[in-house]
Structures are given as structure tokens and as C-alpha cells.
Amino acid sequence: MSTTTREQFIAAARHLFAERGFYGVSIAAVAEALGLTKQALLHHFGNKEKLYGEVLQSISGPLQEQAQGLLDRTPEPQQQLVELVLLQYRSQSDDADSARLIMRELLDNEQRAEKAGNWYLAPYLNMLVDALLAVDGAAHLTRDQALAVIYQWLGAAHYFAVSQPTLASIFGARAYAKTEACFEDELRQLILARLQAL
Amino acid sequence: MSTTTREQFIAAARHLFAERGFYGVSIAAVAEALGLTKQALLHHFGNKEKLYGEVLQSISGPLQEQAQGLLDRTPEPQQQLVELVLLQYRSQSDDADSARLIMRELLDNEQRAEKAGNWYLAPYLNMLVDALLAVDGAAHLTRDQALAVIYQWLGAAHYFAVSQPTLASIFGARAYAKTEACFEDELRQLILARLQAL
DNA sequence: CAATCTACTTACCAACTGGTAAGTTGTCAA
DNA sequence: TTGACAACTTACCAGTTGGTAAGTAGATTG
Numbered sequence: 005m006s007t008t009t010r011e012q013f014i015a016a017a018r019h020l021f022a023e024r025g026f027y028g029v030s031i032a033a034v035a036e037a038l039g040l041t042k043q044a045l046l047h048h049f050g051n052k053e054k055l056y057g058e059v060l061q062s063i064s065g066p067l068q069e070q071a072q073g074l075l076d077r078t079p080e081p082q083q084q085l086v087e088l089v090l091l092q093y094r095s096q097s098d099d100a101d102s103a104r105l106i107m108r109e110l111l112d113n114e115q116r117a118e119k120a121g122n123w124y125l126a127p128y129l130n131m132l133v134d135a136l137l138a139v140d141g142a143a144h145l146t147r148d149q150a151l152a153v154i155y156q157w158l159g160a161a162h163y164f165a166v167s168q169p170t171l172a173s174i175f176g177a178r179a180y181a182k183t184e185a186c187f188e189d190e191l192r193q194l195i196l197a198r199l200q201a202l
Numbered sequence: 203m204s205t206t207t208r209e210q211f212i213a214a215a216r217h218l219f220a221e222r223g224f225y226g227v228s229i230a231a232v233a234e235a236l237g238l239t240k241q242a243l244l245h246h247f248g249n250k251e252k253l254y255g256e257v258l259q260s261i262s263g264p265l266q267e268q269a270q271g272l273l274d275r276t277p278e279p280q281q282q283l284v285e286l287v288l289l290q291y292r293s294q295s296d297d298a299d300s301a302r303l304i305m306r307e308l309l310d311n312e313q314r315a316e317k318a319g320n321w322y323l324a325p326y327l328n329m330l331v332d333a334l335l336a337v338d339g340a341a342h343l344t345r346d347q348a349l350a351v352i353y354q355w356l357g358a359a360h361y362f363a364v365s366q367p368t369l370a371s372i373f374g375a376r377a378y379a380k381t382e383a384c385f386e387d388e389l390r391q392l393i394l395a396r397l398q399a400l
Numbered sequence: 401c402a403a404t405c406t407a408c409t410t411a412c413c414a415a416c417t418g419g420t421a422a423g424t425t426g427t428c429a430a
Numbered sequence: 431t432t433g434a435c436a437a438c439t440t441a442c443c444a445g446t447t448g449g450t451a452a453g454t455a456g457a458t459t460g
Binding site: 024026110111146162166185186193198 | 222223224225302306307309310327344345346347349351353354356357359360361362364368369373380381383384385388389391392394395396398
């Protein structure tokens with residue numbers, strides 16, 4: 005067995021929290037997913053909140069690394085921008101659980117805001133805003149405007165990544181698959197169109 | 203008292219469900235918000251799921267009406283399109299609870315998909331896709347592509363409407379207010395830029 | 401004046417919640 | 431061989447969950 009019990013707990017918790025949210029999942033349910041008792045879980049994580057925190061960390065780390073790697077090998081700011089947003093879209097549509105969990109964090113933040121608000125989005129957003137302001141013709145934008153522009157792209161990507169079950173249930177799995185197949189391309193066009201209008 | 207107890211229950215439940223999600227709210231907590239016991243709530247709604255269902259209904263109705271009204275008094279398809287998306291953005295940023303609840307529905311849908319999937323989004327999305335395909339120069343789009351384009355706009359709007367607590371906690375209330383002030387205008391530009399690129 | 405209905409209440413319930421305490425079992429180092 | 435430690439277990443606990451049953455007070459109606 006290459007993965008530790010700890011890691012297995014985090015993986016199971018990530019999936020369940022993504023599906024039903026923090027309050028919708030009992031620690032007993034997570035433990036049961038591994039065939040263990042909830043006290044085994046408590047042994048490893050202390051309490052439910054800490055488990056949840058580790059789940060969030062397990063998501064933010066890799067994505068941040070990927071983004072940094074992309075920045076390092078892509079010098080041109082406009083290309084950086086496009087590829088960063090598309091990277092985020094791809095990784096979220098590959099890993100539906102992460103996408104959902106992050107969206108839930110966004111919603112729940114009033115309660116957990118102080119701790120959670122910064123963990124994932126803050127550095128990422130600043131990275132993107134900087135890239136946008138470095139693009140030719142974007143110099144006239146204020147930082148607030150740049151954030152609005154960025155956030156619209158991210159929203160377009162994230163919203164779709166999270167909507168799969170709903171859209172598939174409305175239009176059927178086949179129609180959804182078709183829309184998904186062209187979504188990334190349409191997203192690129194959305195970004196480029198907005199950049200050209202600068 | 204002009205509002206009935208029933209309506210008061212729905213209003214209280216809408217707020218609480220929006221904040222903490224279905225599983226995060228007990229019927230006792232909803233009842234307590236009116237100074238009543240949970241059995242009073244059960245008397246009116248039978249069970250928790252039915253209460254939740256009525257909350258969803260109380261949101262979908264008005265928005266659908268507003269959209270239809272707009273369509274009736276705006277003949278030109280491109281203008282229809284822009285105004286429909288902006289209408290959705292405005293109503294969601296005015297009523298943060300509704301915006302959150304709808305986003306939660308999107309996330310929770312795997313479980314409640316069959317019943318809930320169609321209640322709000324389906325007619326709205328079809329309305330928008332039809333409007334887009336009627337725009338000059340959009341004839342070459344497939345229905346799936348049109349849905350992708352539409353959904354990106356809606357995502358941009360909805361995502362931001364839901365992110366207020368997180369963004370305010372990351373950048374501070376003042377910076378958030380500035381971004382919010384220009385967001386609608388930026389959204390309009392995003393839509394128009396994409397339409398021009400058709 | 402009696403009967404019915406609505407809007408609630410108190411009194412329960414079994415199941416589940418997160419969490420503590422106190423073991424038990426196997427591994428590994430001194 | 432002993433002793434410590436990690437990884438669990440069973441046995442609890444008090445509080446909360448959604449929900450049922452059986453009322454009660456007040457207004458409406460015959």
C-alpha cells in the first residue's frame with residue numbers, strides 16, 4: 005500500500021465534502037468510507053475542522069505549483085493570462101471534487117472567512133491581476149477594474165466546471181458532452197475578445 | 203401583520219439556507235428565528251425538504267417574470283441578450299441570499315438533480331440561447347456552442363455575486379466596493395466584446 | 401351552544417452528532 | 431526482553447437531529 009491511511013482519509017473526505025458540504029458529512033461517514041471507525045479518524049486529525057483544513061491544503065498546493073511553473077516558462081504576459089485561466093479551467097474540470105469544494109468555500113466564507121479566504125484565491129488573483137496589467141493596452145485599467153475583468157473569466161470557468169450535474173440533467177448527458185467539448189475553445193475566445201477590446 | 207407566518211418561515215429559511223446550506227440549518231433554528239418551536243414549522247410544511255422546496259419556488263417565480271417582462275419590451279435580440287444577463291447579475295447582486303441558494307443548488311444537484319435541475323435554469327437558459335442565435339452573425343454557432351457562450355456570461359455574473367464575503371475578506375471592504383462599482387460595466391463590455399468577435 | 405378548524409404547544413422518540421477515555425494490538429528500537 | 435509508540439478499537443457521553451403523538455387556546459361556523 006503506497007498511500008498512508010492519513011492520505012486515504014483526506015481523499016475520502018475531499019470527495020464527501022465536495023458532494024455534501026462541511027455540515028452534510030459526518031466524520032463517521034468519512035471513516036466508514038475506509039472501513040474504519042470515526043475514532044481512527046479523530047486519532048489522525050484531532051477534530052473535524054482540522055480534517056477539513058487538510059483537505060483544503062491538499063487542493064491549494066498542487067494548483068499553486070502548476071501556476072508558478074506556467075509563469076516561469078511563459079514570458080509573454082498576454083499568453084500568461086490566457087494560459088493561467090485555461091489551466092485553472094482544465095484542472096477544475098478534470099477534478100470536479102476540487103472545483104466544488106472551492107465553490108463551497110466561496111459560499112461558506114462568511115463563517116470561515118478570516119482563515120480560509122486567503123488560503124487559495126488571494127495569491128492566485130494577485131498573480132492574474134499583475135499579468136493583466138502588464139498586457140499592452142491595459143495600462144489605463146485600475147487595479148479594481150483589472151480584478152473585475154479577471155474575476156469574470158475565472159467565474160466563467162469555475163461556474164461551468166461546477167455545473168456539470170445540473171446541466172447534464174437539464175439537457176441530457178450527450179448535449180452536455182458537446183458543450184463541454186467546445187467550452188475551452190469558447191473560453192479562449194472570450195478572453196481574447198475582451199483583451200482585443202482593451 | 204401583513205405577512206403570514208408561513209411567508210415568514212420561508213423568508214427566514216431562505217436566509218439561513220443561503221448562509222449555511224441545507225444540511226447546515228436545522229428546522230429548529232429556522233423556527234427559533236421567528237420565536238416559534240420547530241413543531242410550528244412542521245405544522246406548516248410537513249418536513250424539512252418541503253420547506254426547502256418552497257424556498258426555491260419563492261425565488262424562481264419573480265426572476266422568471268422579470269425576464270419575461272424584459273423580453274416583451276425589448277425587441278432587438280442583441281439588446282435582449284445583454285439586458286437579460288445584466289438583469290440576472292443585478293437581481294443576484296441585490297439579493298445575495300438568492301444568488302447563494304441557487305449556487306448551492308448547482309452544487310448539490312447530484313442528489314436532488316432530477317427534481318431541482320429544471321426548476322429555475324432550464325427555461326432561462328433556453329430563453330438566452332434563443333436570443334443569442336437570433337443575433338446577426340451568430341447563425342454559424344451550434345446550439346451547444348451558444349450554450350457555452352451564454353453560460354460563460356452567466357458564470358461571470360453569478361460567480362461574482364456569490365463571492366462578496368471572500369473577496370471582501372481578501373482585499374478589504376473598500377477595495378471590494380470599488381470592484382463592485384465597476385463590475386456591471388465591465389460585464390457589459392465582456393458581453394459586447396464577445397458579440398463583436400462573432 | 402356545540403363542533404370544527406387553524407395555529408400552535410409540550411412531551412416524547414430513536415438515530416445521529418462531534419468528541420473523550422480507556423483500552424488493545426503490532427512494530428520497532430534500546 | 432522490555433518499553434515506548436503508533437494505529438487503531440470498544441465503550442461512553444451529552445447535545446442535536448428530523449419527526450410523531452397528543453394535546454390546548456382561540457376563532458369560525460352550524
